């Protein structure tokens with residue numbers, strides 16, 4: 001069976017402090033995007049073979065792959081084993097702050113549960129997802145948007161009637177999430193960059209991880225300033241721990257226009273994509 005595995009953006013991400021377990025307490029709103037990977041899952045009956053393949057050669061195919069971790073967690077929890085074939089057709093770039101790996105993990109948990117006759121409840125799938133990664137539970141919920149608390153894994157679905165056109169711009173470098181959180185406490189704001197919440201009908205958009213990330217990756221604050229100068233752009237922010245910046249526009253035509261301008265501004269090496277919230 002083939003499943004859609006959507007990307008996400010964080011409309012806001014507030015860090016409340018560091019916890020004794022090393023994670024950070026956050027308040028975030030995650031919003032699904034139409035852009036996503038495709039995950040094919042086949043339950044092949046008796047045996048214990050797992051064949052994992054991926055269209056992106058840079059994604060590891062061993063036990064560190066989040067899709068593989070999800071399958072292992074599912075089998076451990078149900079106590080049942082079988083042979084599986086999983087293929088990831090990637091559209092979401094890695095290390096982008098778009099939750100690609102987390103989304104694949106959630107899709108495998110839900111998909112394997114479906115194919116095995118639904119032995120696990122939604123609550124159990126969310127709990128398993130939270131053990132794999134903080135972003136995974138949000139993708140288990142089939143909702144356009146959800147709020148994440150705790151380290152992000154305590155999710156509540158929210159009403160989100162907007163289908164916002166947007167542009168995603170990812171420069172040709174990934175940003176490791178642990179590094180961004182580690183740098184947060186010591187980091188300082190750069191002069192001339194807008195960190196203040198941008199007030200929109202769907203809430204006050206800001207991301208506390210911009211501060212540590214912008215200190216090292218100075219192209220990103222430049223890009224944010226440039227995006228905010230474009231008359232079609234309502235709001236612009238870094239997603240998650242970066243390196244993707246997103247800009248919200250009013251119409252799809254405007255999103256396409258900003259995407260074209262961004263390709264010129266950033267050069268050939270940037271990944272630029274127009275999409276929309278809601279999946």
Ligand SMILES: C[C@](O)(CO)[C@H](O)COP(=O)(O)OP(=O)(O)OC[C@H]1O[C@@H](n2ccc(N)nc2=O)[C@H](O)[C@@H]1O
Pocket residue numbers: 010013022023024025026028030097099102132133134135136150151152177178181182240241
């Ligand atoms: C940046 C976001 O994507 C925003 O949604 C998430 O907070 C990160 O979620 P994720 O990629 O699923 O992260 P995890 O796999 O749970 O954690 C990776 C690493 O990021 C750091 N981490 C993550 C989440 C959190 N609330 N505090 C942290 O300090 C920890 O060093 C952790 O070891």
Ligand SMILES: Nc1ncnc2c1ncn2[C@@H]1O[C@H](COP(=O)(O)OP(=O)(O)OP(=O)(O)O)[C@@H](O)[C@H]1O
Pocket residue numbers: 058059060064065066067088093094095096097098099100101102104105135175177240241242
């Ligand atoms: N199924 C997967 N798809 C993509 N990357 C994966 C997968 N499994 C493991 N990885 C590894 O995870 C790392 C982060 O990739 P991912 O796309 O999840 O990052 P991200 O978008 O920054 O995540 P987040 O927004 O959750 O912080 C990459 O280095 C990649 O090699």
